[in-house]
Each structure stands twice: as C-alpha cells, then as structure tokens.
Amino acid sequence: MPSQAYNSLKIGEAKTHLSALLADVEAGDALVICRGPTSVAHVTRVAGEDEHAALSATLRRERAKQKAVTTAEILSWRHEGHAR
16 A cells, blocks of 8 residues: 555655655555646556456446447437526
C-alpha cells in the first residue's frame, strides 16, 4: 500500500519530489498538480495490458446479462429530460 496519498500539490513541490511521487503513483496513488488554486493535471498509474483485458472481459460479461435495447428505446432516450 502507498505510504501517503497526495490529493493535490503545487507544481514546485511536484518538481522537487517527482521521483518519490511517481513511485507512489505506480503503487496506486492519484496525484493532482495545481498551479496556484487551479488543478492542471491528474496523474494516475497506467494500467497494464492484462488489466485492460480483464476489464474488457468483465464489461462483456456484464453486458451479456442485460436485455437487448431497441432502436426505439435509444431514440426515446435522446430527448429524455429535455423540455418539449
């Protein structure tokens, strides 16, 4: 488990501690880099090919459990919530 979660830090801090921050990101922490009070970057670990394959398989299994959607249903959703 990562030792510390970095919710957000300023650019100067990120530059100074980049190696340590990247090690934490590799371990699963997320990092938000800010310029003053404004968030400018969200840094997360790049998922490996095996993780993509597992996620894809899970999504396919879950989608197979759902009933088929008709064209009429899709068209009715297009304007759902719009004032008529």
